Amino acid sequence: MMRLTLTLIWFLQISFTLAENGLNGWLRYAPVSCDQHCQRALPSRIVTLNSTRGSPVGTAAQEIHDGLRKIAGKKATTEHTTSCDTHSAILVATVEDYLRVCNNKNSNVPTLNDDGFWIDIDGAQGRIIGQNARGALYGAYEYLSRLAQGDFSPVDEVTSPHAPIRWVNQWDNMDGSIERGYAGPSIFFANGQIVGDLTRAKQYARLLASVRINAIIVNNVNANATLLTPQNMDGLARIADIYRPYGIHIGISLNFASPDTLGGLGTYDPLDESVIEWWSDITDRLYDRIPDMAGYLVKASSEGQPGPDTYNRTLAEGANLFARALQPHGGVLMFRAFVYDHHLTEDSWTNDRANAQVDFFKKLDGQFEDNVVIQIKYGPIDFQVREPVSPLFANLYQTNMAIELQVTQEYLGHQCHLVYLPPLWKTILDFDLRVDQQASPVRDIISGERFKRPLGGWAAVVNVGTNTTWLGSHLAMSNLYAYGRLAWEPKADSIAILQDWVRLTFGANRQVLDAITDMSMASWPAYENYTGNLGIQTLTDILYTHYGPNPGSQDGNGWGQWTRADNVSIGMDRTVKNGTANAGQYPSEIAQMYEDIETTPDDLLLWFHHVPYTHRLDSGKTVIQHFYDAHYSGAETAQGFVPQWESLHGLVDRERYEAVRTRLVYQAGHSIVWRDAINNFYWNLSGIADTAGRVGHHPWRIEAETMDLKGYRPYAVDPFETASRYTAVVTTTNSTTGTAQTKVKVPSGTYDLGVNYFDLYGGQSQWSVYVNERLVGEWKGNSEDVLGHTPSIYLDGHSAIRITFRGVKIRTGDRLKIVGVPDGVEPAPLDYVVFLPAGVID
Incomplete structure (x- = not known):
């Protein structure tokens, strides 16, 4: 009976490890091979010198305790002490506590910047020392990352962050929806309030801390003023309490018009004394609840959002309103440079949205308070698959800057397409803008190093939701992991980062x-x-x-x-001589390169010419x-x-x-x-x-509109190019079953049978495909449940989809039949059928 029980326990443990839904991300702490000798070489104790409740040092000790057990099966004790005995122990502490308790005024502790850490571990003993408590936690995660990848070798590493600001921006709305959200509803909000159960929010904090993110903006930049009600301020304090042990400060996005829409002042003029007083009071109330709040993020005067231009005030006057309210509390104001006229006309050859950031902000350089950071999208437009560096990075000598990246794949496949983003980001970070004919890589500008600014860094739009994969796709999580790694060290190699993530995740x-x-x-x-x-x-x-x-x-x-x-x-045409003059916004060496079609790289040719x-x-x-x-x-x-x-x-x-x-x-x-x-x-x-004769020529396809139709009718698709031969078929009514039949004319053989159809939002049609009345396969139009992309109510390029049945045996003259049963507003649309021999791509 005992043997049976042990076998059952072993089976359940193995079954549990095999059933993974992605919830643990790269913090799976999956078991690695660790024999008895390996076990003895691991610490038996985790010692901390700081007993402050909720300190990241305590979190670090707990993470090491859990990690050792899960990764190597090592059971270690956790203790707080006032001595420096590290026999068979890992000591976790801040530099201050380590020097104080260990009386090591003249010790060899290396110089660290804020959030930096030193790991010095050899087998069963060593130390993890952070410049602050957050740094100690980062060191703990680094130690565990090595163990989880099977690396038990000694380590002596000293590292500090590239920049002080390493933030993420959530685009979560108060109703629980997420703008550009492809992975379910918000983990923070529902029904206009902060959710009661913050378990998932805490799990997210672990993931962020493990890649050294130090602040999070929890709500959408298109902000709702009701976040500032007392009840929701209390809710924000609950989030802050959850995130504090992980060294992550929370911040919020603000709606510029809140003094009017929420406060009833009848104005939101940033120079009005009542508005200044209102924001000062709101800020004080928030800091009463959240003393370590990171600060604010503001999107103003852009895409219909309210802003200072309503009162003929400058963007600097608008930003400084919030910055001054934050200054007594040490908060940071992130002000988005995403400001442009969204009612441009193409009639003018010189109109160009790409010019907007420099046009709006360059003249304001030096007018922003020192706790203002201009948050600049990496390119001049909007997270495109290829853009040049935003020229604004080269035009603000006296203003703090941060780069805005997007883990959210808004223009890049909505997490339904695999797109590993660090190689794209590196084209921006490594680009040398040659400001004043001096080396000026973007990474050194955003850190504050190039222009000797006190603040700078990183922000990323991240759309995690309640889906257990966090982003809707297991592979998309590599981008969130890599963002944290690059924000810490932008010179890190994209492949090395990726392979660390793969080992930790798979x-x-x-x-x-x-x-x-x-x-x-x-x-x-x-x-x-x-x-x-x-x-x-x-x-x-x-x-x-x-x-x-x-x-x-x-x-x-x-x-x-x-x-x-x-x-x-x-x-x-973005040249100075004949176009929009966007090329001229860059420093002279770069401007000259882009101005000349012969020196413009081909991968940006149509951007500039x-x-x-x-x-x-x-x-x-x-x-x-x-x-x-x-x-x-x-x-x-x-x-x-x-x-x-x-x-x-x-x-x-x-x-x-x-x-x-x-x-x-x-x-x-x-x-x-x-x-x-x-x-x-x-x-x-x-x-x-x-x-090559390929475009418009598809010899293996059978167009649905050419088949014998019953209950189906041809439908002209718009945009025309999103359907093969520009036409699909739909059921004649939404209660009529459609049948499309034809004789198969391909040579006898074995084929992959593909069906292109349209899966609309608002119904889940069903289709069945037969060969000579033999059912080959059937499916339902449920991509809105399976995939995370924004659905479409139209037959178009968003709803077009393909299903393939492999290894279908066909004889010339066989009868192919597809039956479509509409549902809701979806009329079981079909585009074409394709028979592909092995190895042939349609």
């Missing part, structure tokens, strides 16, 4: 490591290729969901995200042929992700294996939607054929 199997590394490093170039290359921006629908393809939406809109494409030419489709690139290809080739190449790379992942079957637990596979299969199909939509659009616009 284990040390070499095949798993290699496959995820290969896919991830290929993902951003592939996505750029099949969405929008040569600096043309992400050719998504900017008027709707920012997800699927819609190149036509890029022109004739008021948002200023233009391509100026016509039937003979394409690209924004308007050229004929027949313009030849450095490769010798024309612009239009590069479009065709790149989109085919990118989609082909995405097809390869599926077999790469499937090669890991049995090496990754079933739950995560299936979840990742589902997204990669979807991405493979959607990349073809992107490829065809962009290529067809520019083929129609330019009239220039693909020299």
